[in-house]
Amino acid sequence: MITIWGRANSVNVQKVLWCCDELSLPYERIDAGMQFGRNNTPDYLSMNPTGKIPTLVDGDYVLWESNSILRYLAMQYGPPSSFLYPAEPKTRARIDRWLDWALSTLQPAERPVFWSIVRTPEAARELAALERDVRAVGLLWKQLDTHLAGRFFLETDNFTLADVVLGAYAKRWFGLEGVERGSMPNLERWYLRLEHRPGFRKYVDLPLT
Ligand SMILES: N[C@@H](CCC(=O)N[C@@H](CS)C(=O)NCC(=O)O)C(=O)O
Incomplete structure (x- = not known):
């Protein structure tokens, strides 16, 4: 199961949610950042030392930086010649x-x-x-x-x-x-x-x- 950490009004989280939708990928989202806090706890910082959102957890794989997350999702879950992120x-x-x-x-x-x-x-x-x-x-x-x-x-x-x-x-x-x-x-x-x-x-x- 994919978990996305980050509040839904963050533009960098929104990109990731939209990308999951384009790929028909199920995920759970946990609010973090601003009024929700959580992003500066030791547990969060051990996943993402920047203390920023979003962070993606896919099984035992953890990734931060929104655009890197998008590339990963498209490469990992898009069809081989994905229109979202073509390999050419x-x-x-x-x-x-x-x-x-x-x-x-x-x-x-x-x-x-x-x-x-x-x-x-x-x-x-x-x-x-x-x-x-x-x-x-x-x-x-x-x-x-x-x-x-x-x-x-x-x-x-x-x-x-x-x-x-x-x-x-x-x-x-x-x-x-x-x-x-x-x-x-x-x-x-x-x-x-x-x-x-x-x-x-x-x-x-x-x-x-
Ligand atoms: N370059 C990073 C920027 C991350 C970033 O600045 N995230 C903001 C939200 S858009 C953040 O974590 N703000 C602190 C907070 O929400 O508490 C990315 O694209 O993931």
Whole structure:
């Protein structure tokens, strides 16, 4: 049995839950992080020394880092020529670059915006910083909008792990209230396509908290 440790409103946990849904994988989830705590107990730290969520436990195999968990699940449980994470090296590398871009570039830029609007009381918001941060992350989403011109999904004609990862962050962009997003027609079309995926609706397309 697969166990996923982490609260359900974490974007990094949501990606993993969505991926399990795409693979029709049963799992149990244990709340951890923020108000649930548990992630700094000695037992948790012995599984995941970073004290972050998510952590995956699959039998006696333990893994942390959300995108690594996605790759593992797709390789371990996807069919050999899995559409989610194709084995062909050039295709796989194009998917991997988006997974890397998401963690190295997009997440550091989107996190302050999300935290300011969703998890900070209005009176305590620093508006000048917020405006600057929205502009910065908007430029990154615009890069994705440009990439998506003429494409159905991010890479290949099929839905892949790249769509899972960026789709989870996209909810935290399109779901924000009071943000000037500018025109991103390709990104919007792609985002609407994700709404056809039950895993997106069930685990990601929820009120932001
Ligand atoms: N790069 C890591 C980031 C993990 C991370 O920062 N997780 C956040 C939640 S999204 C966390 O553990 N926050 C502390 C908490 O929830 O208490 C990953 O992708 O798994």
